[in-house]
Amino acid sequence: MTHAEIVFHGGPVFTADTVRSRASAVAVSGGRIVAVGGEEVRDLIGPHTEVVDLSGRLLVPGFQDAHVHPVSGGLELLRCDLADGATEAEYLDLIAAYARSHPPTEEDGSEWVLGGGWAMSAFPGGTPTAAALDRVLPDRPAFLPNRDGHGAWVNSAALRRAGIDRDTPDPADGRIERDGDGTPTGTLHEGAMSLVNRLIPDPTPEFLREALLAGQRYLHAYGITAWQDAIIGDYSDLVDQGETYRRAAIDGSLTGRVVGALWWDRGSGLEQIPSLVERRERYSHGRFQATSVKVMQDGVAENFTAAMLEPYHDGHGHPTDNSGISFVDPEVLREAVPRLDALGFQVHFHAIGDRAVRECLDAVAEAIARNGRGDNRHHIAHIQVVHPDDVPRFRELGVAANMQSLWATLEPQMVELTLPFLGAPRDAWQYPFGDLLRAGAVLAAGSDWSVSSPNPLAAIHTAVNRQAAPGYEEGDYEPFLPDQAIDLGTSLVAYTAGSAWVNHLERETGTIEVGKYADLAVLDRDPFAGPADEIGTARVLETFVDGARVYAAG
Template sequence: MEADVAVDVLFTGGAVFTGTGSPLTAHAVGVSGDRIVAVVPEHETADLIGPDTRVVDLDGALLAPGFQDAHIHPVGGGVELLQCDLSGSADAADAVARVAAYAAANPDEPWILGGGWSMDHFAGGAPLRGLLDAVVPDRPVFLMSRDHHSAWANTAAIRLAGLDATMPDPADGRIEREADGSPAGTFHEGAGDLFAEVRPVGSDDLSYRGLLRAQEQLISLGITGWQDALVAGAAAGITDPLAAYLRAVDEGTLLVHVVGAQWWERSGGLDQVDRMVGLRDEIAARGHQERLSLGTVKMMVDGVAENQTAAMLAPYRDAHGHDTDNSGISFIDPQVLQGAVTQLDAAGMQVHFHALGDRAVREALDAVEAARAENGPSDGRHHLAHLQVVAEADAARFAELDAVANLQALWATHEDQIDILTLPFLQDGAESRQYPFGDLQRGGARLAAGSDWPVSSADPLAAIHIAVTRVAPGIDAEPLGGAHQRLDLATAMAAYTSGSAYVNHRDHDTGHVREGYLANVVVIEPDPFTLADDELHRAAVASTWIAGEPVYVRTENHLRSPA
């Protein structure tokens, strides 16, 4: 549908990544209102330019669809930015210093809450309560780890929760202990929930402010839509963000489009299905389905490898290289998982699995297979996130079952958390199965991408660099898992745009630069397709556009009116 009248905005002077394949060259993109109305050769743009047309001279930059994050916790991340934020800590001493500074700056807060500490900054990945006691002895402190699978508490918080040496580990977690069995200060997985009855619950107003703060940051990274991986529930220190989203929709402050994944209580039963379907329909009836929908369910199949709760086919090893009796935790019984997924699929719900270990991946795929066998093909677009370890035999099952591989590519590189806390405790040969993106692609899997922010940076371009190179900038190491697990740049870009749009059921009007689609686009400079692979991290977002309007502009230099 080529426009035959002047457009409101014309992007010209740079390549256009349309959402798949190689970028178009010598083409311009015209926008009228909130839609793309023309994708034409540059020599055909004369009739598109009128006296009021804003011409965006890309000057060699790349125009691409807005990024979509297929697995993120934006409200929790935004709240952490407003609380005691440890995500920028350089080491353990820096983390403790930041806690001390925050406590001093906020003397009236009854609890010190926040998060973002890195496990690799502490011996064994487990910070001690004494470190917090030294700087905040008189108030309880409770801080989530960067990956939100562990919590760090001081003595005051531990005492308020009534925890001592007699407290057994919960079925879905583990307490790090001192020699006499007393809690040492770190609480993994479900053990962090032992503080739920005494820890303050975040207010709806705080969640709303966190959402707006997160949206501002994410838009600056070129993100125009996302799937929130924990809605209508509370876990891992994250308060239910639903009220914040509804307020933002009602007040017109939610600029992006959001798919909310309703939280499946792993200790609950199949009676959750009817409640979730009812909430999906209730939110849809409010009439803002294109802005906020709740047709997805998040199921935590396992934990994470660095605290040895990821569900593995083989046992973890101890520090001496000997097999242990621990192969991780399946949070949901596999038979219950299959029944739940089958019912959800039949009800038209999408399932979003957290599946990190190879046993968890297999259990999730088995559940999708059971649903397919019972219900036949569906448009559920079920997807498995994280995929740190995938058995070779299971990589090809994604395409067979029409299951999407949801990649957190920023993790697919050698760094301390994987080199010190993970690989030494896995079986020989496990490194070759870490984040096997290449195997998944060659097996025909459809790919989507996300960040899991605030677990790690939300920057899609930083993740794309690692998806392509498997080596983080500044690290002198071989590609994690081998060079054959790399993705080419076009595939990585597609995963973060059209792939995530597909997962989000928004591929009908987003994820592509295509006539008739929403003008949700991003300008990237320098054009990453002109850079060497090891220079991809130099690319950055210059501007983000939603519905044809610039909502973030790093510099006005590339925006001009026609001469």
């Protein structure tokens, strides 16, 4: 008898297969799962077998994040990380401490203070000011994107360097926040960020590699073994990370399985398609495949750039003349998506507003009309506001719903900066996971880290309860649209098999089945055995890729 290299036993195993079967033991050899079952698996234990006693803890397939930014997240970890702050005073203290410990040099642009991760809800109207930032950074320029990456806080030194003043026009895809006389106040929305970040020196290849590996370690600590990097290209303060991934795949330091979504430059048109084809061929190697294209169709609701079918309200229930921005002209989109589809690209859409969601679905419908139904597995991420008429179209068109479940809750940003400006009935159309499930859509899941935590268990908790997980609360709120909740098993499958399907990895990963890679995570408890309001208290103890341990708590 050939003995296994690793045997997990003594606890429940959530296989995530089509019938969600349960087992109590798993054996691994040569990086693959060789047995799934019960006590009989123990027969594969030999003198050199590593035995992992689950002791009642749950073994799950490695989580797969279908929309995440590990390089930019890693850069924030290495730079001025504001994720632990919650108020303006706390952010300013963090920024001041960082500036003291990182004196200005020319290397890697560290004359600049870079980082980010502040919450819009910490500031009136979601817009911090240069005047506040000047108190701790009077001379060094600063560029600090917020948590969602759709706006940036800059100081007066950065505005001066960029030549931004009251006479500077807003770019077509963004907005400069201004006071009553038109003077910029220190917040740049969407495409206006490029007015400053184009001045920031590119990080060195060595620093980008360090950021990728820092992000990878962080994801592994949450049980994440595969992901789709949602921007491989020149956006915000990043350079194209494709070469960083390629080198990591070649030298073996990339332990996750990654699909890269090549950035669709919304300032260009169809002429960029040959470049996307060339970059797909050049970057793809081993664990990294650059086979998706990211189209950011709109912005976010909090700064009124999410594209809506009807105008935003003014906070008093009256319609305005603003219905958001479609960053890619819908006519261009309906031409671009069929061409990308015909070339074998998956299209990874960002769509927050109901108009953006519809424009993306219409573009996929056009691709099907021209090319027939293929297997590119297009998906729409975020899906915050979805018109009820468009819910069944996800299944009809074969478009996966890429959920960022952690956001489907009431918190200050939703209560203060979103709900008053959406108004009825569309305030009740948000994050319709339950309706999408009932309509038969494929559900995948991701975090959008560093916009929000990459913790899958916190996101799963929110999907099930429609309330924030313990430790993630930002106030005492009722469940948010509880009829859109989904069950624990469905949410776990979305975060494993669903995302594996989106990444074309379902034949090798995503479930615990014989023959698949041993990409696994050990939780500290079985969430199915406890109350639903404790799901988010579960933690990852160990993470394995190809049967090799890539994370162990402590």
